[in-house]
Amino acid sequence: MGYFEKALLAAAVIGALSGLVGTLVVLRKRTFFAQALTHATFPGAVGAAILGVSIPLGAAIASVAIVAVMTLIGRVNRQGSQVASGIVLTAGFALGVLLQALNPSLPVHVDSFLVGSILTATTGDIVLAAGVLVVAVAVIVFLGKEILFSTFDVKGFRAAGYKEWPIELLVLALITATVVTAMPAVGAILAIALIAAPAAAARLLAKRYSQIFVIAPLVGAASGIIGVMLSRVADVAAGPAVSLTAAAIFLIALGIRQVRRIRWRP
Numbered sequence: 001m002g003y004f005e006k007a008l009l010a011a012a013v014i015g016a017l018s019g020l021v022g023t024l025v026v027l028r029k030r031t032f033f034a035q036a037l038t039h040a041t042f043p044g045a046v047g048a049a050i051l052g053v054s055i056p057l058g059a060a061i062a063s064v065a066i067v068a069v070m071t072l073i074g075r076v077n078r079q080g081s082q083v084a085s086g087i088v089l090t091a092g093f094a095l096g097v098l099l100q101a102l103n104p105s106l107p108v109h110v111d112s113f114l115v116g117s118i119l120t121a122t123t124g125d126i127v128l129a130a131g132v133l134v135v136a137v138a139v140i141v142f143l144g145k146e147i148l149f150s151t152f153d154v155k156g157f158r159a160a161g162y163k164e165w166p167i168e169l170l171v172l173a174l175i176t177a178t179v180v181t182a183m184p185a186v187g188a189i190l191a192i193a194l195i196a197a198p199a200a201a202a203r204l205l206a207k208r209y210s211q212i213f214v215i216a217p218l219v220g221a222a223s224g225i226i227g228v229m230l231s232r233v234a235d236v237a238a239g240p241a242v243s244l245t246a247a248a249i250f251l252i253a254l255g256i257r258q259v260r261r262i263r264w265r266p
């Protein structure tokens with residue numbers, strides 16, 4: 001398999017994963033959290049490059065630390081999750097820039113962490129994304145009803161005897177794994193577009209919530225494939241092309257939604 005075919009496969013798998021987990025991000029209103037996580041994993045990736053270890057491993061370790069810090073800040077009196085996400089977003093990204101400045105002779109291009117370099121995706125990247133995708137599908141299939149219940153009726157979920165923290169922890173773990181997996185494709189800055197846009201587009205097109213979990217992965221995979229192909233035709237970076245494609249599909253879905261409203265308006 002050539003590098004371009006491998007890039008297309010990686011874009012499809014990562015796009016499908018981002019779209020599927022993105023439904024949880026959008027429905028549970030965790031978009032700002034995911035954005036903070038994408039930026040704050042940057043120092044983990046830079047640190048891994050400095051130490052010569054696996055970049056996804058470094059980003060994953062940083063993600064775990066970041067989630068812990070945001071949880072602690074969010075529990076401080078008169079603070080909240082939005083404040084915690086904002087602090088971690090800026091501080092994490094600044095730390096990554098500082099590490100880059102202190103180590104100008106890194107063995108890899110740090111810019112690829114920011115905007116992605118999917119054309120250099122390895123077989124390991126694809127296997128990792130496919131593994132996380134399988135886990136995400138299993139979670140949606142077996143725990144989808146409980147997740148939706150806790151998302152739209154927290155009080156009813158607690159009254160039914162369920163504990164909220166296992167679902168929240170599971171969702172956060174899926175978001176974290178998706179952010180780390182999406183870094184090779186679209187980088188730390190643009191990952192949020194591939195995570196949020198397909199799910200937002202699916203929410204506009206779907207008639208039932210269950211349909212979002214089917215439409216969003218398809219939109220994500222299509223965004224990845226089309227973006228990579230456009231990057232080759234236009235000779236531009238693949239990460240921005242994928243993100244712009246996802247945003248364009250969202251705008252198309254928004255237009256379709258408006259046409260439907262006009263059509264069915266009395």
